[in-house]
Amino acid sequence: MQEVYIKPYKNNKLEGKQKVLIKDIATVSGPKHLKGVIEEICIFKPQVTKITHFVISTLKIIEAIQEKFPDVSVQNVGELDAMLEFNPVKPKPHPVWEWIKLAVVCIVVFAGATVAIMAYNTDVSMAKTFTTLYKVFTGEVSESPAWITIPYAIGMPIGVITFYNHIGTKKITEDPTPVEVEINAYQDQVEDTIIDVLTAEKRGQYEE
CATH class of the missing domain: 2.60.480.10 (eubacterium ventriosum atcc domain)
Known part of the structure; x- marks a missing residue:
């Protein structure tokens, strides 16, 4: 056989x-x-x-x-x-519509990230922390210590790039990014749910 x-x-x-x-x-x-x-x-x-x-x-x-x-x-x-x-029908993507969707997503992500960073800085009182650090190291009081805030502003995007393992469309290393890991886990959960629901419907056991 x-x-x-x-x-x-x-x-x-x-x-x-x-x-x-x-x-x-x-x-x-x-x-x-x-x-x-x-x-x-x-x-x-x-x-x-x-x-x-x-x-x-x-x-x-x-x-x-x-x-x-x-x-x-x-x-x-x-x-x-x-x-x-x-x-049953193979969709034909429209270039203009694809660019519009990309632009909308970029705007939403940029706005959301900006609000999230501002909310985080406010929540943990970063301005007060910078002022306190400046006083500890120099003995003086300054409401906007540039030698602390500038490195922080530079370090934040570097940290984001390193964390997400991407510069533009290129990956820094071959390791999967946290976003890819989460998306993969989410897709697995969605697929398992769809399979369970369709299987139960086929057996007549699914109820709304």
Whole structure:
């Protein structure tokens, strides 16, 4: 009996197609004469007109393969359930609209970061701290000690750049940034929730 290995991926996205093939949601490894044929096996044809999420069980993939090749042993080395975001129409991004969205995001992030830094400085009384430090080191009182505030103003963006591991679009090191880690964790939680909800709906156990 010949063996075939499949590795379904947890998160999948498919646009502008009418059917879902095994190669769209999983990697196949096995004899060359089987691999290409198995990858082209259709799992199902979504009858939807808008973006829809589906949960595809590994059992469904195995059944589709064994229906065509009854004598093949299928081993799963990936996820138990694959989530698919299916869009029957491939969207065409508009350059002007993309730039507008980018500009809006930049403005919101800049404004939010500015308010956050100002609120932090006010909350911890940074101005008073600078004045106190100046008095400790010089014995004099100054409401705006430049030799402390200027290095602080320079050091803050350097600290932000170092923390987020980016200068523009380039990474300083190959380590994932804190934002990437948080986004990845958030995506995992979203995917798990979607899978749980769709699975429960399919079994008739989900209640609003």
